[in-house]
Amino acid sequence: xxxxSQDPRHKITKRGQNVTFRCxxxxxxNRLYWYRQTLGQGxxxxxxxxxxxxxxxxxxxxxxxxxERPKGSFSTLExxxxxxxDSAMYLCASSADIRLSTDxxxxxxxxxLTVL
Amino acid sequence: xxxxxxxxxxxTAQEGEFITINCSYSVGISALHWxxxxxxxxxxxxxxxxxxKKKHGRLIATINIQEKHSSLHITAxxxxxxxxxxCAVRGSGATNKLIFGTGTLLAVQP
Numbered sequence: 515x516x517x518x519s520q521d522p523r524h525k526i527t528k529r530g531q532n533v534t535f536r537c538x539x540x541x542x543x544n545r546l547y548w549y550r551q552t553l554g555q556g557x558x559x560x561x562x563x564x565x566x567x568x569x570x571x572x573x574x575x576x577x578x579x580x581x582e583r584p585k586g587s588f589s590t591l592e593x594x595x596x597x598x599x600d601s602a603m604y605l606c607a608s609s610a611d612i613r614l615s616t617d618x619x620x621x622x623x624x625x626x627l628t629v630l
Numbered sequence: 631x632x633x634x635x636x637x638x639x640x641x642t643a644q645e646g647e648f649i650t651i652n653c654s655y656s657v658g659i660s661a662l663h664w665x666x667x668x669x670x671x672x673x674x675x676x677x678x679x680x681x682x683k684k685k686h687g688r689l690i691a692t693i694n695i696q697e698k699h700s701s702l703h704i705t706a707x708x709x710x711x712x713x714x715x716x717c718a719v720r721g722s723g724a725t726n727k728l729i730f731g732t733g734t735l736l737a738v739q740p
Contacts, residue, residue, distance in 0.1 A: 516674070545726060556634075556716050556730030557673075570727065605673065609726060617661070617726050621673035 516540075518622035520606050526628045527596055534592045535625045539608030546589050547619065548581055549605040550574065557605055563589060596629045603627075633657050636717050636731035643738050649704040651734045653717030656698065660722050664691050664702045667714040667733065676702070676715075707738045 517540040527533050539546050544565050549557035560579070562570045565586040575581075578596075583589040593600055603626050607619040634655045643649050653662070664676045677684050677691040679700065684691050688707075693700040704711055714735050718728040 516672075547727060549728075549730075554732070556718070556732045557728075558730070559727045562727055607673075617720070618675050618678055619663075619726075619728065620675070621665075623670070623672050 516620040516622070518606060518608055518620050520604075520622040520625050522625055523623060524626050524628075526630065528630050529596060529598060531596055532592065532594045533596060533627065534590055535604055535606075535627075537589045537591070537606030537608075537622055539588070539606070540620055541587070543608035543610050543620070544586065545609045545611065546583055547607045547609075548589070548591050549607065551603040551605060551624070552601075560591075560604075593627075596627075598629045601627055601629045632731070633729050634717055634719055634731040636734050638734060639732065640735045641737070643707050643736070645708060645738055645740050647707050647738075649707050649711075649736065649738075651702045651715050651717075651736070653700045653702070653731055654698060655700075655717075655719050655729075657719065657729065658722045659719040661720045662693055662700050663718045663720070663728060664700075665716040665718060667716060669713075673716070704736075709738045709740050712736055712738050 519538045521536045546563040548560040551557040563583040578594045581591045603624045605624045606622040609619045637652045661680045667673045679693040688705045690703040714733040716733045717731040
């Protein structure tokens, strides 16, 4: 257990439905990342928060995807009108401020999304 | 071409063998990470390198910044080492985001 939790661990949904995932980072970490991993591939960066500010979004993050970190603690990732191509493992990671020279990212267990 | 390439993609070894996994990258980096992922998804950071060599137990990681290449070595491999090993680089930008290789699936047979 890395200290980063994600909920739910598994989600099966029908195409066209909306889904929301939650990530609770390590409490003192101010950086939070979302990644997506498809079968047989390495994770790909989706978006990044420093505290409550979303500072970078990948081009992979279409208009159907939105992420928030309202109080700089937990984060949510919502996918609207899901498509079969959204089926993947969604990983969350957190890290402390790089200025502290501690930039190891701690990963959550992931949420596996299956879109039927 | 991916920015981070790993080889081999799959590796089967006998227990006790010395294992090497290679990683090459084509972008400027501020650090390189080796990660381990077990079935079911959990990713654990093994090493973070910006130069030289690090050792932790039976694991050794090296990096050559000039050649843009890193290796992960496992000495006296054991079946519990079976996992996917992923190389990831941190770019020189401000976000600290990681760019991942596709991983090496290692199976150590008893």
